Amino acid sequence: MHVESDFIRLDRVEKVFQVRRKTGFLRSERREVRAVDSISCTVARGEMVGYIGPNGAGKSTTIKMLTGILTPSGGRLRVAGIDPTRERTRLAHRIGVVFGQRTTLWWDLPLIDSYRLMHRMYRIPDARYRENLDRCVELLDLGGLLDVPVRQLSLGQRMRGDIAAALLHDPDVLYLDEPTIGLDVISKARVREFLRDLNAERGTTVLLTTHDLQDIEQVCRRVMVIDHGRLMYDGPLAGLHEAGESERTLVVDLERELPPVEVAPARVVKVEGPRQWLAFPASESAAPLVARIAEAYPLVDLSVREPDIETVIAKMYADRRETSVGGRQTSVDGRQTSVGGRETSADRREMSADRRKATADRAGRPGGMVS
Amino acid sequence: MGTGRLYAAVAAGGFRRYATYRAATAAGVFTNTVFGLILAYTYIALWDEKPHLGGYDQAQALTYVWVAQALLAVMSILGGGFENELVERIRTGDVAVDLYRPVDLQLWWLAGELGRAAFQLLGRGVVPLVFGALFFELALPGEALVWLVFLGAVLLGLVVGFAIRYLVALWAFWLMDGMGAAQLAGLCGIFFSGMLLPLNVFPGALGEIARLLPWSALLQKPADVLLGEADPLGTFAFQGAWAMVLLAAGRLLQTAATRKVVIQGG
Numbered sequence: 001m002h003v004e005s006d007f008i009r010l011d012r013v014e015k016v017f018q019v020r021r022k023t024g025f026l027r028s029e030r031r032e033v034r035a036v037d038s039i040s041c042t043v044a045r046g047e048m049v050g051y052i053g054p055n056g057a058g059k060s061t062t063i064k065m066l067t068g069i070l071t072p073s074g075g076r077l078r079v080a081g082i083d084p085t086r087e088r089t090r091l092a093h094r095i096g097v098v099f100g101q102r103t104t105l106w107w108d109l110p111l112i113d114s115y116r117l118m119h120r121m122y123r124i125p126d127a128r129y130r131e132n133l134d135r136c137v138e139l140l141d142l143g144g145l146l147d148v149p150v151r152q153l154s155l156g157q158r159m160r161g162d163i164a165a166a167l168l169h170d171p172d173v174l175y176l177d178e179p180t181i182g183l184d185v186i187s188k189a190r191v192r193e194f195l196r197d198l199n200a201e202r203g204t205t206v207l208l209t210t211h212d213l214q215d216i217e218q219v220c221r222r223v224m225v226i227d228h229g230r231l232m233y234d235g236p237l238a239g240l241h242e243a244g245e246s247e248r249t250l251v252v253d254l255e256r257e258l259p260p261v262e263v264a265p266a267r268v269v270k271v272e273g274p275r276q277w278l279a280f281p282a283s284e285s286a287a288p289l290v291a292r293i294a295e296a297y298p299l300v301d302l303s304v305r306e307p308d309i310e311t312v313i314a315k316m317y318a319d320r321r322e323t324s325v326g327g328r329q330t331s332v333d334g335r336q337t338s339v340g341g342r343e344t345s346a347d348r349r350e351m352s353a354d355r356r357k358a359t360a361d362r363a364g365r366p367g368g369m370v371s
Numbered sequence: 372m373g374t375g376r377l378y379a380a381v382a383a384g385g386f387r388r389y390a391t392y393r394a395a396t397a398a399g400v401f402t403n404t405v406f407g408l409i410l411a412y413t414y415i416a417l418w419d420e421k422p423h424l425g426g427y428d429q430a431q432a433l434t435y436v437w438v439a440q441a442l443l444a445v446m447s448i449l450g451g452g453f454e455n456e457l458v459e460r461i462r463t464g465d466v467a468v469d470l471y472r473p474v475d476l477q478l479w480w481l482a483g484e485l486g487r488a489a490f491q492l493l494g495r496g497v498v499p500l501v502f503g504a505l506f507f508e509l510a511l512p513g514e515a516l517v518w519l520v521f522l523g524a525v526l527l528g529l530v531v532g533f534a535i536r537y538l539v540a541l542w543a544f545w546l547m548d549g550m551g552a553a554q555l556a557g558l559c560g561i562f563f564s565g566m567l568l569p570l571n572v573f574p575g576a577l578g579e580i581a582r583l584l585p586w587s588a589l590l591q592k593p594a595d596v597l598l599g600e601a602d603p604l605g606t607f608a609f610q611g612a613w614a615m616v617l618l619a620a621g622r623l624l625q626t627a628a629t630r631k632v633v634i635q636g637g
Binding site: 106 | 373376377379380381384387388391392463464465467468470471472473474632
């Protein structure tokens with residue numbers, strides 16, 4: 001029997017892909033791509049862990065190794081004491097997987113048909129199946145959808161349908177790869193709430209990869225940040241702020257246009273008419289700062305902006321690039337992110353490209369038969 | 372036991388998936404009937420000119436036409452089976468979803484394909500054959516046993532057809548676009564199954580070879596069983612042998628493909 005504290009265990013796990021690139025007519029060059037580079041960590045039973053990183057960081061590769069459909073090139077990997085690639089089928093009964101951009105449901109048929117299939121596929125005892133289905137239907141609000149063909153479901157409905165499909169066989173672990181991608185605010189909230197309940201009531205271990213940091217903020221207590229295949233941070237969400245040396249922003253409205261306010265340790269990062277933006281370390285308290293400004297300047301209004309986690313992480317990536325590459329471009333980028341209070345424009349582009357990909361995937365899915 | 376129920380559920384799903392597209396089915400029946408009429412009059416002209424061509428009399432030749440139309444969609448000789456979907460799933464990487472399930476990929480698709488064929492036998496097979504029998508003089512057998520043997524030959528033909536297309540579809544793991552291979556195999560299927568002309572009328576060595584190729588198991592063999600032109604046991608042995616060889620080859624290729632994905636990534 002495995003120990004509960006290392007329910008999932010990775011020991012210096014690596015995944016190297018051979019990529020062949022054409023360099024000329026009939027000539028090609030082999031190149032190694034290290035998608036996952038010596039990652040070690042453990043996840044205890046019942047933990048909810050967020051796994052984040054930019055596109056191509058190695059998130060999906062890790063998930064695929066954890067399901068057994070990819071073999072690690074090196075290192076050791078165990079899930080519930082099982083070696084995933086060796087005993088993929090046995091492991092399949094213990095895990096549930098939801099790929100946000102793919103569906104496990106039968107496209108042409110009513111939702112309930114896919115569930116009946118799961119019933120047989122995982123050999124779920126009848127009573128258990130009915131109980132789990134009823135519960136999912138209630139909590140994921142699927143009541144009116146069971147008889148609707150999957151192709152007619154909205155993305156949010158389909159995602160809830162997919163999550164239910166992954167849970168009918170009572171898996172110990174649930175992997176979710178981008179479960180909220182492309183969903184609207186209400187659907188996202190619903191999925192997150194369901195995951196929290198699932199974890200609280202059943203003790204299901206949840207491993208979640210996402211681009212949406214609110215997923216992490218609202219669902220996970222622990223977060224792992226990966227970039228270029230390396231684990232850059234592993235710990236509680238709150239610790240990320242310190243690790244990223246983040247700053248809070250104080251926005252002050254003065255009576256009139258004035259030269260930049262001078263109050264240590266804050267520094268003015270932006271001035272727009274009578275409004276000024278001051279950045280100060282997140283570890284400092286805002287109260288004395290406000291008091292000193294109010295003393296010396298005609299203060300009308302103010303607000304404090306918490307550093308959002310996206311900014312913190314973007315800064316982390318930028319710092320890493322700065323140290324490893326040392327390019328001027330990245331250091332400029334890094335400055336921008338630490339100040340802007342929002343994601344960088346590069347990040348935004350990445351996100352929207354991802355969304356476009358999701359839409360294209362959906363449009364390209366075979367809609368049925370060609371006869 | 373449990374596995375049997377799973378694949379039965381997959382087959383039932385395959386049946387229902389196709390049953391949802393009623394308009395497509397009706398259009399298909401109409402097309403098959405029109406094709407059947409055109410071919411029937413062509414064959415009448417041909418057999419008037421050359422009676423007993425390929426060993427068939429005119430009634431047998433006309434029966435062949437309508438059996439071919441009845442089996443066209445069932446055997447997906449012109450495409451429309453599972454293969455497009457499988458190729459697409461491989462291309463988009465959706466096949467990853469299939470791989471983490473506790474099921475056998477080949478059996479999974481075979482079960483779905485048999486479900487689809489069962490629907491098309493009822494939905495698209497019966498009407499053209501009945502239409503042909505009403506408006507032409509056909510050589511259909513009276514004994515129920517012959518019909519039963521015919522259904523057995525159709526089932527085995529389906530398995531052979533599946534095994535061929537499964538092999539072709541799996542090449543998509545290596546080729547960027549698997550559709551070219553599928554189309555080439557489709558052309559072979561149309562020609563060598565006997566869909567254009569019965570293989571009996573192919574001359575000399577070409578006929579000999581065509582009758583030995585696996586595609587003849589799809590249409591020529593079941594039709595010959597129905598027409599009383601072939602020995603049922605010999606036919607079953609021929610089809611069964613091809614089915615086993617091709618399924619085994621598919622399994623080998625599947626192992627190689629899975630390993631490639633597992634080692635190399637999607």
